Amino acid sequence: MPERAERRSLAFETGLALAAFVLLALLPVVHPSKALVDFVIRMAALGIFASSLNILIGYGGMVSFGHGMFFASGAYAFGLLMQKAGTSIPVAIALAVLFSAALAAIVGAICVRLKEIYFAFLTLAFQMLLHSLIISWVPLTGGDQGLMGGIPRPPFLGIDLADQFHLYLFACAALVLCLLAMRHLMESPFGYTLRMIRDNAPRAQFLGIQVWRMRLAAFVLAGAFASIGGILMSLFVSGAYPEFAYWTMSGEGIFMLMLGGMSAFLGPLVGTALLLFLNDVVTRFTEYYGLTLGIVILLFALVFRRGVTDFALDAVQRLGPGKRT
Amino acid sequence: MVTQVTSGLIIGMLLFLVAAGLTLIFGVLKIVNFTHGSFYMLGAYLAYAVYQASGSFTLAVLCAAAGVGLFGLAFERLFMKRVYGSNVLMQLLVCYAFILILDDAVKLIWGPEFKSMGMPAAFQRPPILLAGGVIPFFYVFLIAIALAIGGALGFGIARTRIGKVVRAAAHNPSMVSALGINTGVIYGAVFALGGLLAGLAGALAAPVRSMAPGMGFSILIESFIVTVIGGMGSIVGALVAALMIGLIRAFGSIGFPLFTEGLMFLFMALILIVKPSGLFGKDA
Numbered sequence: 008m009p010e011r012a013e014r015r016s017l018a019f020e021t022g023l024a025l026a027a028f029v030l031l032a033l034l035p036v037v038h039p040s041k042a043l044v045d046f047v048i049r050m051a052a053l054g055i056f057a058s059s060l061n062i063l064i065g066y067g068g069m070v071s072f073g074h075g076m077f078f079a080s081g082a083y084a085f086g087l088l089m090q091k092a093g094t095s096i097p098v099a100i101a102l103a104v105l106f107s108a109a110l111a112a113i114v115g116a117i118c119v120r121l122k123e124i125y126f127a128f129l130t131l132a133f134q135m136l137l138h139s140l141i142i143s144w145v146p147l148t149g150g151d152q153g154l155m156g157g158i159p160r161p162p163f164l165g166i167d168l169a170d171q172f173h174l175y176l177f178a179c180a181a182l183v184l185c186l187l188a189m190r191h192l193m194e195s196p197f198g199y200t201l202r203m204i205r206d207n208a209p210r211a212q213f214l215g216i217q218v219w220r221m222r223l224a225a226f227v228l229a230g231a232f233a234s235i236g237g238i239l240m241s242l243f244v245s246g247a248y249p250e251f252a253y254w255t256m257s258g259e260g261i262f263m264l265m266l267g268g269m270s271a272f273l274g275p276l277v278g279t280a281l282l283l284f285l286n287d288v289v290t291r292f293t294e295y296y297g298l299t300l301g302i303v304i305l306l307f308a309l310v311f312r313r314g315v316t317d318f319a320l321d322a323v324q325r326l327g328p329g330k331r332t
Numbered sequence: 333m334v335t336q337v338t339s340g341l342i343i344g345m346l347l348f349l350v351a352a353g354l355t356l357i358f359g360v361l362k363i364v365n366f367t368h369g370s371f372y373m374l375g376a377y378l379a380y381a382v383y384q385a386s387g388s389f390t391l392a393v394l395c396a397a398a399g400v401g402l403f404g405l406a407f408e409r410l411f412m413k414r415v416y417g418s419n420v421l422m423q424l425l426v427c428y429a430f431i432l433i434l435d436d437a438v439k440l441i442w443g444p445e446f447k448s449m450g451m452p453a454a455f456q457r458p459p460i461l462l463a464g465g466v467i468p469f470f471y472v473f474l475i476a477i478a479l480a481i482g483g484a485l486g487f488g489i490a491r492t493r494i495g496k497v498v499r500a501a502a503h504n505p506s507m508v509s510a511l512g513i514n515t516g517v518i519y520g521a522v523f524a525l526g527g528l529l530a531g532l533a534g535a536l537a538a539p540v541r542s543m544a545p546g547m548g549f550s551i552l553i554e555s556f557i558v559t560v561i562g563g564m565g566s567i568v569g570a571l572v573a574a575l576m577i578g579l580i581r582a583f584g585s586i587g588f589p590l591f592t593e594g595l596m597f598l599f600m601a602l603i604l605i606v607k608p609s610g611l612f613g614k615d616a
Contacts (some may be wrong), residue, residue: 070420117601121608123420124364125564128556129604132597135553139593254549258428265425295440297432304429308422309414 017191024187031179035172044175045243046287050280051182052239057263057275058189059232064261065269066193067225068205070123073130074233075256076114076137080107081234082241082251083141086154096163104234111230112223119222131254138252153248158241168242178239185235190272192228201225262304268314277316336582338467338475342540344578345478349533351555351562351570352485353526359565360502360522363416366427367407369552370434371527375400375534376543377438380449383538389452396535397528404527408520431549439545449538474536481529482571489567498522502565557600563613572611 035044056078063069084103088094094102114133118126141148149155160168168174192198200221204211208218241247250256259282267278289299307314350372357365379396383389407430415422455470489495501508501518509515541547558577562569577596584592603610 064421070424072424117604121604124358124362125560127420127424128364128366129560132553132556132560132600136594136597143591143593258424258431261421261424262428265421295436298436298440301429301431301433301436304425304432305411308425308429309411312422 017194020190021187024183028179028183031183032176035175041171044171046283048175048178048239048243050276050283051178052236052243053260053263053283054182054236054276054279055185055239056233056236057260057267057279058186058272059229059236060260061264061269061275062189062193062201062225062229062232064264065275066198066201066205067222069119069222069225070127070261071130071226071229072127072254072257072261073114073132073134074229074260075252075254076130076134077107077111077230077233078237078240078256079134079137079141079247079249079252080110080230081237082247083148083154083237084234085238086158086241086247087147089158089160090154093159095161096168100235100238103238104231107234107237108227108231111227115223115226115230119226120219131257134252134254134257138249138254141249141252148247148249151249154241154246157245160242160245174242178243181235181239185232186273186276189232193272197221197224262300262307264314265304265307266314268316268318268320271316271320274314274316278314281315335466336586337579338471340579340582341575342471342474342578343581344575345475346533346537347551347555347558347577348482348571348574349478349529349536350551351558351574352482352567353529354555355559355562355565355567355570356485356529357522357526358559360498361416361519363412363423364556365412365523365526366424366552367430367434368526368530368555369548369550370431371400371404371530371548372534372537372551373438373543373545373548374403374434375531376538376541376547377442377447377534378531379535379538380442380447380543383449383452389455389539392538393532393535397532400531400534401524401528404530405520405524407527408523409516412523413516413519434548435545442545444545446542446544448542451539455539470539474540477536481532482567485529486567554596557596559610560600561603561610563610566610566612569610569612 031047034047056074059077060071060074063071063074081103084106085099088099088102089096092099114130118129118133121129142151144150162168166173166177168177193201200211200216203214204216204218204221211221212218237247237251240251263278263282264275265278266281267276268274271277285300285303286296289296293299350368353371354365354368357363357368375396378399379392382395383392386392411426411430412423415426451470455468455473460467460469460472489498497508497513498518498521501513501515505515508518554577555574558570558573561576562571562573576599580595580599581592584595607613
């Protein structure tokens with residue numbers, strides 16, 4: 008029975024996710040270090056962002072170069088709701104995600120029917136539009152200074168996000184839950200439809216699938232998940248900055264996918280961790296971060312041509328029958 | 333009014349030079365050169381350096397155009413060539429890497445602060461007064477040069493033998509190479525020409541715009557908008573759209589100073605909804 012097998016594997020993955028969360032939660036207890044806690048929170052925020060981009064690029068074959076737009080919209084919407092409207096954190100999160108999903112629906116409606124390369128830079132153009140809006144709408148967004156003055160973090164349900172350890176647990180939980188949700192989505196019929204569209208769009212169309220509708224759904228979902236990453240980041244830095252909406256954000260997201268590999272579901276997360284680590288090491292030695300990063304990117308794009316987990320998967324497959332998504 | 337129109341025209345003309353290269357590269361190679369803005373930046377800085385060293389603006393412009401042209405050739409032959417077959421993702425990554433590298437290289441050589449070249453002595457003449465507006469002499473020169481290049485480019489592609497070969501290579505590269513023409517050389521040449529135009533635009537913009545590392549990206553986005561509106565691969569489309577965008581920018585900065593960029597994007601979205609292939613494009 009394939010259905011039962013699938014259900015079991017999903018239960019297995021849920022258990023795995025729970026174990027991962029417990030491990031992450033115990034990490035600061037075993038090795039108390041502020042640097043480690045900060046690193047994991049950033050990894051959670053950017054890891055959700057990169058994994059959501061992988062829904063588009065890896066599963067949907069839609070190379071978006073403007074995904075940072077939703078990271079920023081999540082961060083700004085959340086920050087503004089907390090600062091100006093004074094809502095509680097769960098309400099602000101829900102509204103920020105809804106806002107980003109609506110934004111993704113509008114942008115997606117214009118972009119998803121376009122050919123690959125048009126899609127890439129139209130998403131980029133919309134991201135830059137958001138960036139210029141953020142820069143120029145100074146009374147609301149604080150312009151190039153970003154949302155200043157800190158984001159209030161009132162406690163809710165016994166969770167006090169102003170406390171670093173609570174924030175850490177919250178970020179880990181968000182990371183695990185989002186990844187699990189994305190994993191389930193990508194293993195659902197919707198996920199497989201998306202893969203079919205990626206591999207052969209005309210065939211999907213002949214089978215009666217409305218290709219653009221599926222693509223739009225993927226775009227909205229990816230935008231919503233990306234906004235959760237943005238919300239986590241704004242909680243961490245207690246603000247929101249126009250850099251979130253700058254094109255380098257999307258560029259880094261794409262590089263995280265490339266670095267980690269797109270054929271494994273956790274590849275983007277691995278890529279995120281590697282890029283953050285690289286970032287921390289490089290900025291310690293040189294101010295010419297772009298130069299160094301550029302050379303590393305060239306190395307991966309032209310010499311290795313694949314990500315870290317791709318090599319790992321190959322090694323596993325050579326040893327025994329492995330599973331590939 | 334006249335002042336606005338001329339400032340719109342020079343923005344449009346500079347955009348046209350950059351966008352023409354972008355659209356040419358796309359038309360022939362079917363790739364979007366995301367480093368094109370960095371080519372423009374390189375042109376401006378090269379012109380600045382040569383002008384500082386020699387004091388001759390003519391020499392500065394020629395060196396910048398030739399230098400960036402050569403850089404474009406090297407970039408295509410050494411790097412882009414390797415990612416033609418693979419997916420868009422790899423092309424994006426290589427371009428992304430080069431934007432980062434070039435921005436930092438410029439910062440390393442010329443420093444992170446804003447630089448300004450200053451108006452060359454030859455153009456320090458009294459401005460032309462026309463219908464109540466003031467037109468600096470340099471603007472007239474700039475518009476004339478851009479129009480001449482646009483004309484030459486259009487003629488070269490539509491009428492000459494080389495232009496025919498390039499168009500054929502865009503249409504069916506394997507057939508062209510089967511007929512004994514080296515398509516690699518054509519690809520390299522198109523990239524060199526695109527680089528040359530971007531470098532020229534950068535050099536011509538140097539006296540009227542300040543420069544800083546990262547300046548290439550905003551012009552890249554604007555020239556993308558121009559190519560999308562005009563239609564990918566169409567030189568005429570690039571000219572018309574560049575002038576439109578230039579005028580929108582010039583007039584928008586009076587009407588909606590904060591939302592000038594937004595106006596361009598709105599205009600682009602409108603065109604895409606009405607005619608996805610752009611004004612002069614064939615298919616989207």
